[in-house]
Structure formats: structure tokens, C-alpha cells
Amino acid sequence: MAINKAMRAALKALSYPDLDIKNHYKLHRGVIRLANPPARKPYYSTWDHKISCGDHQIPVRIFQPDSPGSHPVLLFFHGGGWVTGDINSYDKVCHYMAKATNHLVVSVDYRLAPEHRFPAAPEDCYAVARELFVKTHLLGARPDQITLIGDSAGGNLAAVVSLMARDRGEFMPKRQILIYPATHYDHTPQSPFESVRENGMGYLLTSKRVCDYMELYSKDPEDFQNPYFSPLLAPDLSGQPKTLLITAQYDPLRDEGEAYGQRLKDEGNDVLIHRMPDALHGFFSLPPRFVQVRRCYSLINRFVAEMKE
Structure with a gap:
């Protein structure tokens, strides 16, 4: 469904550039959970598991595709600005992901900021x-x-995990x-990316909201320069996985995502960059009847087809 003039006007009316995420992030989380209740069994097969990490455990939810037998894996990191979202609010997205790709989907319930600031989520x-x-x-x-996948803040985390894996050698x-990853720290009017100014108001995700999320996520302003916070600032992007990078036309994060993909390509990695036309940030979470969602899964399935046997 293309974004026509009426839809754009409605989206602009629904956008609140002065939304106080910093002081009301818990309320925002609650609204997201109410708006995205988990799908109900027995419509799909899922099970929960926990993975130990230091002094805490990380919940994961595993989604089984419809077909029997063993399956390749999509390791999924959800979006939400590192502050909102969880395995419940992404439950339906992951159920459809498993069905549409015939992959086992492992959704990670990483710790959220500001209770757990950077680098808790990437760790x-x-x-x-x-x-x-x-x-x-x-x-x-x-x-x-096993393929890493994430949207928005989750796309940032997927990119960061790949950098950490190269650096640590395990x-x-x-x-x-x-999918429309955050790769840079500056979303003010002084941003080097035109999409921040072009799409920073009127398309649900505002540039102010991105700034608020990053302020809640970081412990110190020095974090902004850390490649595990802003992967576009990594001095070396060689030795990275084969990458499918999908951006949205009407998204303040569009240009920084595409810049990250171009840098990956320039430094010798195999990269496919696709800008989804008539799409907003967050389109990946829409119901599958939206053409942008169907196109996204078509790209994903072509990308992962070589490892299916």
C-alpha cells in the first residue's frame, strides 16, 4: 500500500515531535505491549528458553515454522530504540517470520535501557x-x-554483534x-544525513525521539563514538558477514543505514542495499497484507536461499 497524500496527512497528525520519551518511557512500553499482544496458541508452535550471561539470564523465544524437520535459524534482535519492545510485543512478527521464511526464529529479550544502559544490550x-x-x-x-537479523535498534545490534564477533574471534x-538500522549517533539538525531533516517529522518516528532513545541508551556522551554504539564510526569494517540491508523511503534513519551498507561494500564485503519505496520506519512490523512487508520477505528469502538444502 503506497503512502498517498491522505495517509501522509494522517501520519503527520499522529506524529508528536515533543513526545517526552525520556520521562515517560515506562508508559510508552505499556502502550506498545497493549497494542501488540502475543499471538495465541495453538496457532503456532513456540517455546521459551533462557541463556546464562554472567549474573543474569537472557530470555529467548523460539518460533517453529509450519514444516517438520530441522531448519536454518534466524537470530532476531527486536527494535524499539533499545528502550521499548520485547519478545511479547514482537511475538506476531516472529511467528510470521518463521512461517514466511521456513526458518526457526530465535527472538532475544535483551536488557533494556535506561535500567540497563550501553553496552548491556549488545553484550x-x-x-x-x-x-x-x-x-x-x-x-x-x-x-x-544461522543468520543475524534485526530491525531499527535491533538492526544496530545485529551489526554490532557481527563487529564484536570479528573482534573477539569466538x-x-x-x-x-x-532492516532500517541505526548506525550513527547524531539525529539533530546538524546531522550529516539529509534523511534526518527530510523525514525527521511527520512520519511517526521523529528525529527528536531517536535523540531521546539514544540519550536513554547511553551512559556517557563518549558512548556515541564507540563503534559498538555507532557502527558507522568503526575504523575498520572489513571481515563482515554477507549483508542484506533494507531501508525505508520515509525514515530519518534511511541515509545512515545506506551509508553503512556502502562502507561495508567499499571495504570488501558482499552487500545488497535495497530502499523500500513508499515505506516508513517500522514497516517490518506491519501485517503481511502490506506490500512493503511482502517485498521485504521476498528479499529475505532470496538472500537466505543458498543455505537451504
């Missing part, structure tokens, strides 16, 4: 990835059958799918 996501890549018996998938993903 949780890395710990789950390490568990799956090193202990292959857990899901019966070879390391080359495992290395073969593929990553980054």
Missing part, C-alpha cells in the same frame, strides 16, 4: 549468538545456517540482515 545479544554458534547441538543448525556469522 546480551552477543552472548546468545555465541551460545548458538558454539553449541550447535542446541538447535541442530550448523553455524553457516565465532563469525556468515550472513546478517539489517
